[in-house]
Amino acid sequence: MSNSLPADVTVSNEMPAHGPRRVGYVAIVGRPNVGKSTLLNAMIGAKVSITSRKAQTTRHRIHGVLTTASAQFVFVDTPGFQTKYGGTLNRVMNRVVTQTLSDIDVVLLVCEAGRVTPADREVLKLLPQQIPVLLVLNKVDLVEPKEKLLPLLAEMQQLYPFAAIIPVSAHKGLQLDHLQNEIAMHLPWGELLFAEDDLTDRNERFIAAEFVREKLFRLLGEELPYGCTVVVEKYELEGQLRRIYCAILIDKDAHKPIILGRQGERIKRIGMEARQDLERLFSGSVYLEIFVKTRSGWADSEASLRQLGYE
Ligand SMILES: Nc1nc2c(ncn2[C@@H]2O[C@H](COP(=O)(O)OP(=O)(O)OP(=O)(O)O)[C@@H](O)[C@H]2O)c(=O)[nH]1
Ligand SMILES: [Mg+2]
Known part of the structure; x- marks a missing residue:
């Protein structure tokens, strides 16, 4: 049997616009008010998740999508996890966090660079084994001099086998490219989960x-x-x-x-x-x-x- 192509079909040696891409879900978790939603918006370059100075602003899971030539990141913003208050709404919000953690590729645990508290340690207990966890120390713009971070970095390294520890400022856009590269390394190769220009799963x-x-x-x-x-x-x-x-x-x-x-x-x-x-x-x-x-x-x-x- 012949494998030849019909005469009017030309074979191109051109590479497609992009090669294989890293694609996956990136959960953003942490105690209330550490800047999770600000980080999601900064990573995708658009505001889809609401933010405020008040704790427990986010009440729902929301996806923010960033597609580049080499990767598609589906960031999953979650409500701040807290064990301080009871009540039905709080229980439902905490449940969103634990459910999100069950089916993702990478976790970003967000803490405040200047203030790691027992409430942050509570969130550590939820983290799934076998999934890479990146510790994101947000709000570094508030830490001066920067050497103040060193003891915290050493302490956090002892606390949990983080895949990486990355100080950033979501608000000022500091170190976000570095964070993006670190996340991409941990995503599997795959087909796009969202269309190229999608920003979010929410209507x-x-x-x-x-x-x-x-x-x-x-x-x-x-x-x-x-x-x-x-x-x-x-x-x-x-x-x-x-x-x-x-x-x-x-x-x-x-x-x-x-x-x-x-x-x-x-x-x-x-x-x-x-x-x-x-x-x-x-x-x-x-x-x-x-x-x-x-x-x-x-x-x-x-x-x-x-x-x-x-x-
Ligand atoms: N200085 C500074 N402030 C920040 C930074 N990132 C976030 N913030 C502020 O921190 C506050 C909380 O930000 P959010 O993004 O709403 O925090 P969150 O973790 O999503 O909070 P919940 O949804 O309540 O859990 C807001 O006032 C933000 O403007 C940062 O990098 N630097
Ligand atoms: Mg939020």
Whole structure:
């Protein structure tokens, strides 16, 4: 039998645009507030995961995807793991962390470079055997002089067989290329898990609710009521314009004035800032309407949490 090709088929010796790629899931775990979500956004070069100074900002697992000529990194942001407080919402959030750790290729354990605490050690106990763990010491921009890091590096090396220890600043973008290279070395070769230009696994509706929640966290600070979340009630696409109708759910009527602010100034600002972030991410116009609703007890019932998209 002949193996010759039909006459009109030409064989090219050109290499494809890229060779085989390293591809895999990279879990980002750590105690609350160490900068996990800031790190995810910095690694993928876009804001998909919300961040704030308040602990426990992230409540859901969210994937951020970075595709380069040689690799595809699927970063998995998780809620800050904590054992200090009980409650249904906290239990559900911790469960997201432990479930994430069961099916990934590399773990980034994020700690603060200047402050490793017993809560960080609690997270160490969760880490799976046989999967490479990179220790990311974030917020190095706050450590001066840098020699102060040396005893911490020695201590952490004793504590766990980390595949590498990398000081970074997610906020200032320091050492992130180095971190990217270290991660890539531990990923398997494989087919892409996401399309080349995908940024996240979450849809626009989810991101809209999250961006509104971020502004709540940032603008209310200590005043933020525990039982407070955001749902998108209606999402419409009208040509290039997105019309988004969001409800802020609160536990008690008494919390309403805190959210609204004096003469509604606060909620207006929440809406304006969330809209600007959404327009940046979507590269298009957004009309955002926000209202406040009372739904008591949602944070204490697993059924309500599931209904609101908590895993
Ligand atoms: N100075 C400095 N601040 C940072 C850095 N990275 C993050 N932060 C700040 O740390 C705070 C917490 O950041 P997040 O990214 O929300 O932290 P997180 O670990 O995702 O927090 P949870 O979702 O609550 O677990 C925010 O105020 C960030 O701006 C950094 O490299 N340097
Ligand atoms: Mg977070």
